[in-house]
Amino acid sequence: MINYVRAFAVMIAGLLLGFAITAVSLGLGRGFGAVHVGPWTAWPRHGGSDIDPYARAVLARSGEAPLGHGQGLAFFADTDSNGAPLDGRCDYRLSDSTPTARFWTLGATSAAGRLIDNPAGRHAFTSSEILRREGGAFAIEIGPQARPGNWLPVAKEPFTLVLRLYDTPLDIESAPDPATFPKIVKLHCA
Amino acid sequence: MKISRTYLDWLPWALATVCVAGSVHIVSVLLMPELAPRNAYARLAAAAQSAETTPNGVALLPRAAPGAEVMPFEDSAFVEGVCLFDLSKGMMRVRADADPEELIALSFHARTGRVFHSATDRSAIKGKIDVLVGDARQIEAVEGEDEEAPPSQVHVTAPSMRGFVLMRSLAKRASDRDRAEQRLRAVSCETVAEPES
Known part of the structure; x- marks a missing residue:
């Protein structure tokens, strides 16, 4: 009799533990094969048939449709170039350069990937519309208060920046040079 | 002890x-x-039902607004459309015109989320994107009698019977959204019967 009780306890404990491990492991990351370039991280395998089961589970749970291999690459940043978490109570400046791509877009979302409500109705910049200085250099000002130039508004909470490179010849196999990616510099905090 | x-x-x-x-x-x-009850397929299927469908068979997704996004982490600079397919009802043929100045990107997803094919207008042949999606048997049947198939057509084998084709058309500036939508309206999705063998 005692053995039946123990077996039952083992089943229940195993079930709970198994679901707990799944919940924790899916919450920790976005699967394997991440490519880190400075503060930016991409998961190139998300866009092809070689996506791993963890990444599939994470994307299925969140409901994302990742960019395909043949389209481009998405790089996510939730820290600045010094490694401090991005916080909407601070002002940031994102500056040159960007890797070669036919088009790129740079957007800000909440940590869960939702758009951030703002009076300017601005959620992203494209490489075509960005205001550039003479010579082609640019800077994007990120913060909750309106600023002159390329202002990308965020709310006063943690946020994520997403740099998407479309039709990029970027070679992910040979580690990309962080100097070719935009730098995210914290200016000051409220 | x-x-x-x-x-x-x-x-x-x-x-x-x-x-x-x-x-x-x-x-x-x-x-x-x-x-997963809220995966990309489920979200797009729900959005496509309430969205406007063009005469060419593409459901135009509503513009993402804070609190009303169809999917998380979508690029808000794009106008998006979707075609759901069910290969048990026939193959799916997607056609689009390519314009070298404008970006249009297609990705083909299985119902469970795997991207099995993706392309931009860069990979168009003679200015046309023409993709035929079928299961292994259907594609084999088409390639067995390839007299009728246009040479520029790309044949793709889907890993599952159901899935979706997501189309993203870039609005380079906020004022370009209408034109980006027009390009999406020119994309066609049609169900084609497999050749009789």
């Missing part, structure tokens, strides 16, 4: 717990794409 006896007594039960937990973990991760 007594401590190690108790320890040995519990060891098999602890191992059993770990085994059960491991199996549950693996099975739940593998089944997540099948069972």
Whole structure:
């Protein structure tokens, strides 16, 4: 009799533990094969048939449709170039350069990937519309208060920046040079 | 001695717990794409029902607004459309015109989320994107009698019967959204019968 009780306890404990491990492991990351370039991280395998089961589970749970291999690459940043978490109570400046791509877009979302409500109705910049200085250099000002130039508004909470490179010849196999990616510099905090 | 006896007594039960937990973990991760109620397919299917469908068969997704996004982490600079397919009802043919100045990107997803084909207008042949999606048997039947198939047509084998084609048309500036939508309206999705063998 005692053995039946123990077996039952083992089943229940195993079930709970198994679901707990799944919940924790899916919450920790976005699967394997991440490519880190400075503060930016991409998961190139998300866009092809070689996506791993963890990444599939994470994307299925969140409901994302990742960019395909043949389209481009998405790089996510939730820290600045010094490694401090991005916080909407601070002002940031994102500056040159960007890797070669036919088009790129740079957007800000909440940590869960939702758009951030703002009076300017601005959620992203494209490489075509960005205001550039003479010579082609640019800077994007990120913060909750309106600023002159390329202002990308965020709310006063943690946020994520997403740099998407479309039709990029970027070679992910040979580690990309962080100097070719935009730098995210914290200016000051409220 | 007594401590190690108790320890040995519990060891098999602890191992059993770990085994059960491991199996549950693996099975739940593998089944997540099948069972997740709000995966991309479910979200797009719901959005496509309430969205405007063009005469060419593309459901135009509403513009994402804060609190009303169809999917998380979507690029808000794009106008998006979707075609859902069910290969048991026939193959799916997607056609679009390519304009070298404008970006239009197509990605083909299985219902459980795997991207099995993706392209931009860069890979168009003679200015046309023409993709035929079928299961292995349908594609084999088409390639067996390739007299009729246009040479610029790309044949893609889908890993599952159901899935969706997501089309993204870039609005380079906020004022370009209408033109980006027009380009999306020119994209066509049609169900084609497989050739009789």
